[in-house]
Amino acid sequence: MEALSDRLDQAVAAQNERLGRTLAESAERTQESARRIHERLAVIDAARANIEALGGQVTTLAGILGNKQARGAFGEVQLRDMLADRLPAEGWAWQHGLSNGTRCDALIRLPFPPGPIAIDSKFPLEAWQALRRAPDEAARAAAERRMAGDIRKHVDDVARKYVCPGETAEGALIFLPSEALHADLHALFGPLVAEAARRGVYLVSPGTLWAVLGAMRALMRDVRLRSEAQHLRREVARLAEETGRLDRRVASLKRHFAEMQTDVQGIEITAQKITAAGARIEAVELAEAPVARAAE
Structure with missing residues (x-):
């Protein structure tokens, strides 16, 4: 019984150690994934701020010199x-x-x-x-x-x-x-x-160039918006990749928990059987004791 109890204690300790190590590794991977997600979200927020700044950019009219017939500079x-x-x-x-x-x-x-x-x-x-x-x-x-x-x-x-x-x-x-x-x-x-x-x-002329520069400014803003949108799209794709990796790790963690629960249930069943066997052994000893005293 003592040997069986020692083996049972060793099995439970090994299972607990393996379970703790698995949980610690899973927690570290989960924290790393969460950290990466926070970094990607920070980059996305910065890109969104750039897009808002570009969308709200307004230029002011400066003093343009009149149509004077001048030369040189x-x-x-x-x-x-x-x-x-x-x-x-x-x-x-x-x-x-x-x-x-x-x-x-x-x-x-x-x-x-x-x-x-x-x-x-x-x-x-x-x-x-x-x-x-x-x-x-x-x-x-x-x-x-x-x-x-x-x-x-x-x-x-x-x-x-x-x-x-x-x-x-x-x-x-x-x-x-x-x-x-x-x-x-x-x-x-x-x-x-x-x-x-x-x-x-x-x-x-100054008037036609003013209109041309307005069209050019719109083109520049459109190019920059497309660049920011592409950068945002890449960051969203990376975020989706990290999210998928997090889902896989959570599923692995759930699987480990399920295996742990199965092992614990098996240990409980074994312990119940050992307890029942000990009770049967004790009952047999009590039944044979009066017979031995009568023979003496």
């Missing part, structure tokens, strides 16, 4: 103010150097397609000013010929320098600092403007 100042007002800081670069060795006044960083778009703001104003100040028809005709030559040469320079296949978009922009200049070019030199457009060089 006037176009650059006006262009830079408009870019700063309409586009995020990372969406454009000022005085950007291209791989062909040229430097454009501004580069709008759009994704392919269409790709980054270079902007030139140094349109020659001398011929246009001479045209507006022409005292007679002869001077006006001479100013128109000069202006047509200036337009064609400037378009050639922009198309050659600022359109780089694989690096920039297939077109470039020429910023005209005056709505009046833009209107005169389309009214007096329509064929030249159309020819420039066929070569991928587009002449924009």
Whole structure:
């Protein structure tokens, strides 16, 4: 009985040790899975915050200079103010150097397609000013010929320098600092403007550039939203993977508990049988004791 009891105690102790070790390992795996889930949830919250920040981003209108007939740096100042007002800081670069060795006044960083778009703001104003100040028809005709030559040469320079296949978009922009200049070019030199457009060089005024920059800003925001959405989708997939792993580990833990319960029930049955056997043995000894005394 003592040996049987010792073996029973050893079996119960071994079962308890194995059960404790299994429960500890399962608890560690469960804690690790929970920690990873919390990390993924933190990343998802950060991505959601970025999306909300992008959705609620609002730009303010800055003081745009009026349509003055100026020259030199006037176009650059006006262009830079408009870019700063309409586009995020990372969406454009000022005085950007291209791989062909040229430097454009501004580069709008759009994704392919269409790709980054270079902007030139140094349109020659001398011929246009001479045209507006022409005292007679002869001077006006001479100013128109000069202006047509200036337009064609400037378009050639922009198309050659600022359109780089694989690096920039297939077109470039020429910023005209005056709505009046833009209107005169389309009214007096329509064929030249159309020819420039066929070569991928587009002449924009402050008003048209304002609308173009609004469309570009929407495109940039859409690209960033798609990027954040893809990142969020990847994180959700990882979270689903961790959740599946947690489900499998919980199922394994349930299986271990079921096995433990079966073993405990088996131990209880064995103990009951041993107790019953001991009771039967004790009953036999009590029955044989009077017979032995009578024989003496």
